[in-house]
Amino acid sequence: MTIYHETFKIQSDRRPTFDDVTEKVQGVLKKSGLKDGILLVYSQHTTCSVIIQEAADDVNYYGTELLMQDLVNVMEKIIPTCRTEGQYLHPGPKHIVAGLGRNEEASWSLNTDAHLRSVIMGRSVTIPVENGEMLLGEFGRIYFADFDQVRARERNVRVQIIGE
Amino acid sequence: MTIYHETFKIQSDRRPTFDDVTEKVQGVLKKSGLKDGILLVYSQHTTCSVIIQEAADDVNYYGTELLMQDLVNVMEKIIPTCRTEGQYLHPGPKHIVAGLGRNEEASWSLNTDAHLRSVIMGRSVTIPVENGEMLLGEFGRIYFADFDQVRARERNVRVQIIGE
Amino acid sequence: MTIYHETFKIQSDRRPTFDDVTEKVQGVLKKSGLKDGILLVYSQHTTCSVIIQEAADDVNYYGTELLMQDLVNVMEKIIPTCRTEGQYLHPGPKHIVAGLGRNEEASWSLNTDAHLRSVIMGRSVTIPVENGEMLLGEFGRIYFADFDQVRARERNVRVQIIGE
Secondary structure (H helix, E strand, C coil): CEEEEEEEEEECCCCCEEEECHHHHHHHHHHHCCCCEEEEEEECCCCEEEEEEECCCCECCCCCEHHHHHHHHHHHHHCCCCCCCCCCCCCCHHHHHHHHHCCCCHHHHCCHHHHHHHHHHCCEEEEEEECCEECCCCCEEEEEEECCCCCCCEEEEEEEEEEC | CEEEEEEEEEECCCCCEEEECHHHHHHHHHHHCCCCEEEEEEECCCCEEEEEEECCCCECCCCCEHHHHHHHHHHHHHCCCCCCCCCCCCCCHHHHHHHHHCCCCHHHHCCHHHHHHHHHHCCEEEEEEECCEECCCCCEEEEEEECCCCCCCEEEEEEEEEEC | CEEEEEEEEEECCCCCEEEECHHHHHHHHHHHCCCCEEEEEEECCCCEEEEEEECCCCECCCCCEHHHHHHHHHHHHHCCCCCCCCCCCCCCHHHHHHHHHCCCCHHHHCCHHHHHHHHHHCCEEEEEEECCEECCCCCEEEEEEECCCCCCCEEEEEEEEEEC
């Protein structure tokens, strides 16, 4: 039994982004040489999620797949985009001071909606591996979702495989 | 350390179904002979989820456990059942053409609600195994949820155990 | 490859509680001596969840971190606190009889909101371990959430590590 780790990066934007990372994860699995086991795709960021869904084929003007935009629209109803301080309880005054101490701008903490969406969607998926293939089903694709709308950033996608 | 896989099937209906698969999963664990490890119950379908909850004892006229019907009722408020094209952005025109190319009926793609509910509920559960038993707690039961209401289908429930 | 289990306890209250268990889980990892693998933090209770989020720094008058109170406020909109029988379908009459047979009070079953919130938030998190450290990212903290508001109880937090 072997444990294999690898990390790759995606670039987010100032709107929710959904990067289809299926092929990159397949590349990691192939490189690992493991044929049987479980594979974890994991976000180490508190405003991101990893989800599995079908590809929508169609995209909107921003290039977002329509099913993912439907997901954003549902989230917008229950967890509206944070547009100013006071809309949510968080961030409070100590949190802002802590951020300023890290040379962050105060507005970078106005991503409460993204934190809450990340909790609901979860930060990882676990996928069985058999005969060197992830068992994604006929339509399953792996998306790295970044719900943070306050700044564009480079994000880490972690893959870990335990198997043989 | 051993990796054990098994798949069994359930039959869905044209309403959300919640199959209690606890005993079937216990049967897989027993058959595996593994006593210690982790067990993954996994859906390979993009409109299904696996969840753990207590049994409700009571059912509605359709045979749905009342707690699961409460869950459907909550989902109906935030992600209403898709009743016609245009209600959600997805499915768009390319997605419909792709489906027709697989000899699907166009209406089979009107399951956007089920895709979104599946994202929120997640597609797998991971359960610790000790002394040959899943640690489900006093009331935990494993349900395979199929949110797809457009057609009744046979679905695959995958179980994978890593342990010794 | 080794499998390591440990359980510790937290005390809940008659409001949703969010215990930051990060240091306790780090202690379990250190005690295990494992350096590489995956770590599962798991709730065996059907009204609890395990989530990863950033620390809010600020708390409300009850001591609840503000980001977690925002989460409760969102949940309250879509799954309101159950205040009396008949508000949700569950618990039905057979469920109440079963509870009374275990010497429970009928009102203890009025926690339907907590069961539903637990389904949406999930009952475990899986975290990669490298070089003896959990990969939580710069801000990730592990919270054990108890959504049950009908009674204060001692709860079990299970940690399982597979690694070497």
